[in-house]
Amino acid sequence: MNGRHPCIWCTWDNRRGLDSVQWEERSSAHHLEMFQNLQDMYQGDSKNHAIDCDGIEDRQALNVWLVDFMQMFNLPELHLLLGIGQKLYDAILITMSEDEKEHHEAILKKLNIHRSAYHGGAFEGNAMRKITKEVLELGFPKSNSSYITLVKFRCVVDSCFGKHIKGDFKMAIYHFEQTFKQSGLSCSTKVHVLCRHLIPFSTKHLPDGMGLGSVSEQAFESALSRFGRVWETRYKCQEENEKFPECLLNTVSDVNFVNFINKS
Ligand SMILES: [Zn+2]
Numbered sequence: 400m401n402g403r404h405p406c407i408w409c410t411w412d413n414r415r416g417l418d419s420v421q422w423e424e425r426s427s428a429h430h431l432e433m434f435q436n437l438q439d440m441y442q443g444d445s446k447n448h449a450i451d452c453d454g455i456e457d458r459q460a461l462n463v464w465l466v467d468f469m470q471m472f473n474l475p476e477l478h479l480l481l482g483i484g485q486k487l488y489d490a491i492l493i494t495m496s497e498d499e500k501e502h503h504e505a506i507l508k509k510l511n512i513h514r515s516a517y518h519g520g521a522f523e524g525n526a527m528r529k530i531t532k533e534v535l536e537l538g539f540p541k542s543n544s545s546y547i548t549l550v551k552f553r554c555v556v557d558s559c560f561g562k563h564i565k566g567d568f569k570m571a572i573y574h575f576e577q578t579f580k581q582s583g584l585s586c587s588t589k590v591h592v593l594c595r596h597l598i599p600f601s602t603k604h605l606p607d608g609m610g611l612g613s614v615s616e617q618a619f620e621s622a623l624s625r626f627g628r629v630w631e632t633r634y635k636c637q638e639e640n641e642k643f644p645e646c647l648l649n650t651v652s653d654v655n656f657v658n659f660i661n662k663s
Contacts, residue, residue, distance in 0.1 A: 404588045408596050417579065417586035417594060474592060474600050476560055476615035477524055482589035483552055484527040490545035490584055503538040510536075531556050544582040551575040555593065559601065562612045569598055626654050 405412040409422040410429065495503065507513075512529050514520040522530060530537065531553045539546045555575050558568035576594045579586075597611070605613065633653070634646035 406588055406591055406596075408592070411588075411591055411595070413586065413588050413591070415586070417576065417591060422595070474597060474611060474614075476611040479589050479593055479611075480531070480556060480560060481522070481524065481527055482587060483593060484531055484549070485521050486584065486587060486590075487545050487549040487552060488522070488530060490582070491539050491543055491549065494543055494545070495540060499538065499540065506536065506538050528556075544578070545584065548575070548578045548582045548584075551578045559597070559610045560612055561610045564601075564608050564610050568601075568610075572597060622654065626650060629653050 406422070407425065409424050411422040415422075492500065492503075510529060510533055512522075512526050512533075514526070515523045531549070534546075534549050534553050539549075551571070551574050554571040555568065558564065558566050558571045572594060579590060579594075601611070605611075630646075630650045634650050636643055636646050640646075
């Protein structure tokens with residue numbers, strides 16, 4: 400893909416900057432083209448299976464399915480947090496002196512914030528949450544433009560990355576975008592997604608007052624784990640059992656009921 404990272408919701412890609420131009424929302428034709436590109440990429444690669452678009456005769460049905468499929472995509476809260484947080488953190492760190500870095504490392508240790516043993520020592524979810532939360536106390540140079548942008552990012556995380564919206568998250572995104580532009584950093588796909596797609600996504604797909612955390616990767620994993628628990632402890636039976644469909648339905652119903660109570 401020549402280092403090109405396209406946005407999956409619109410026709411923007413990371414060769415473009417973060418500006419106010421509204422990029423075209425992806426249509427089913429775009430999705431089909433994307434799948435065909437993937438098919439080309441994977442051809443001859445034994446580790447991946449080619450995505451067989453040619454074998455599908457009813458293209459119209461595929462298009463409709465792809466649009467439905469794309470609408471099911473949630474904005475990935477954890478990836479946005481890690482991608483944008485790490486980008487800003489790295490940009491601050493390269494401007495710091497050895498003494499400042501040493502002081503900063505001591506603070507991280509005191510706050511029990513650790514780097515991952517993998518991914519080149521990047522931070523994982525909980526560590527990055529702590530970094531954004533404690534950003535004012537981490538010994539960063541206060542006049543650094545990436546630091547100021549990370550402080551604004553904290554406001555975005557606070558206002559809409561949790562289960563519920565707090566305060567004016569649209570204004571928080573607006574302020575983040577303004578400071579990001581002034582920082583001179585290149586615009587990654589995740590920054591574009593945050594600035595251009597988070598507000599429309601929330602308006603269109605999230606119930607009033609609910610934040611991105613309500614549909615995060617962890618939220619899905621926790622729902623899946625709850626489903627497994629309910630199935631194992633209350634309804635589990637063999638597929639051949641005539642009550643199998645009823646047991647499955649009861650499990651879904653119980654899990655949905657608990658989710659409903661938790662959200663109320
Ligand atoms: Zn986009």
